[in-house]
Amino acid sequence: MAVLVTGGAGYIGSHMVLDLLEAGEEVVVVDNLSTGFRRAVPQEAAFVEGDVGDGALIARLMADYGVDAVIHFAGSIVVPDSVADPLGYYLNNTVNSRTLIAEAVRARVPHFIFSSTAAVYGIAREMPVGEDAPLQPISPYGTSKLMTEWMLRDTAIAHPLSYVALRYFNVAGADPKGRTGQSTPRATHLIKVACEAALGKRPGLEIYGRDYDTSDGTCIRDYIHVSDLIRAHGDALRHLRAGGDSAVLNCGYGHGASVLEVLDAVERAAGCTLDKRDAPRRPGDAPELIAGADRIREVLGWTPIHDDLDGIVSSALAWERKL
Incomplete structure (x- = not known):
C-alpha cells in the first residue's frame, strides 16, 4: 500500500x-x-x-x-x-x-x-x-x-x-536537518520575504497596513x-x-505574532536592520487570525515541538542562505 x-x-x-x-x-x-x-x-x-x-x-x-x-x-x-x-x-x-x-x-x-x-x-x-x-x-x-x-x-x-x-x-520555517524549505520564487509568505530581504535578495519589504485594530497596528498571525x-x-x-x-x-499554536514582531525576530537572527516600507492594506487580509488549538491535541494527540518564533525564523533563514 x-x-x-x-x-x-x-x-x-x-x-x-x-x-x-x-x-x-x-x-x-x-x-x-x-x-x-x-x-x-x-x-x-x-x-x-x-x-x-x-x-x-x-x-x-x-x-x-x-x-x-x-x-x-x-x-x-x-x-x-x-x-x-x-x-x-x-x-x-x-x-x-x-x-x-x-x-x-x-x-x-x-x-x-x-x-x-x-x-x-x-x-x-x-x-x-x-x-x-x-x-x-x-x-x-x-x-x-x-x-x-x-x-x-x-x-x-x-x-x-x-x-x-x-x-x-x-x-x-524549514526542515531542521536542512533538507528542504520554502524555495518558491516570488513567494509572499512574510518570514520568507523578510529572510530574502535580510540576505540582500530583494530590496527591502513592504508592510501592508499599519492601521489595523491590533496591538501595534499590523496584522497578527499564528x-x-x-x-x-x-x-x-x-x-x-x-x-x-x-x-x-x-x-x-x-x-496552529494558539498564539500569534504581529508583522512587526516577526520582522524584529528576523533582524535578531540575521543581525541586520531591514529596509521596511509602508504600503496600503492588501485585499482579503484579516486583521488577526489565531488558532483555537485544543481540538487537534484532543483528537489526534498532536504535540508540537517547535513552538518558538525565533526558532522558526532561524530555520527559515538557514534554508534561505542555502538557496
Whole structure:
C-alpha cells in the first residue's frame, strides 16, 4: 500500500514526503511543478509530473501503487491573486480537488487528508478562532478551500471514505536537518520575504497596513513551524488508519505574532536592520487570525515541538542562505 502525495514537490509537500519515507511508507508524488521543484522529492519516492485534475492519471497511479491514503497539498495559495483571478482558483483548488476525490472513491481509497486553511473563517469575531466558528471567507482562496471541505464531508457520508481536513494557520520555517524549505520564487509568505530581504535578495519589504485594530497596528498571525504541521498530518494518517472518525481541525499554536514582531525576530537572527516600507492594506487580509488549538491535541494527540518564533525564523533563514 502506498500514500499518494499531491503537490509533493512543493514547500509543505516535500516535508511530508520526507516524513513518510522516514516512517517506512511507500510514497508516490504527483506534482505539475508549477511552483514545486523536482529536486525536492527524494529518489526513494516515486515521482510523476502531472496534474491532480487529470483523472485518468490519478486513476492509474491509485491502481498501480495500491494507494490506501491521499494527502492533498496541491493548489494555489496566494490570497490577493485569488481576488484577481477567482475562476483560476476555483478551477485549481476546487474543480481539480473534485476530480481527485472522485478517483479516490472509484479506487476505494479509504483515507484522505486535506490541506485546508484558516482563511475559511474570514474576519473572525472572536480570538482564538475555534473550528465551530462561523465560516465566512473573504477571499476566493478561502472559499475554494471551504468548498473542498464540503465535498469531502458529503462524500464521506455517501461513500466509505474517512478524511481529516487540517486548517492551516501561517506555516513557516524549514526542515531542521536542512533538507528542504520554502524555495518558491516570488513567494509572499512574510518570514520568507523578510529572510530574502535580510540576505540582500530583494530590496527591502513592504508592510501592508499599519492601521489595523491590533496591538501595534499590523496584522497578527499564528505562525506554525512546518515540521509541527507535518507531525499533525502523520498523526491524522495514524488516526484514520486506526478507525478514527473524520475530522476538521485547526493547525496552529494558539498564539500569534504581529508583522512587526516577526520582522524584529528576523533582524535578531540575521543581525541586520531591514529596509521596511509602508504600503496600503492588501485585499482579503484579516486583521488577526489565531488558532483555537485544543481540538487537534484532543483528537489526534498532536504535540508540537517547535513552538518558538525565533526558532522558526532561524530555520527559515538557514534554508534561505542555502538557496
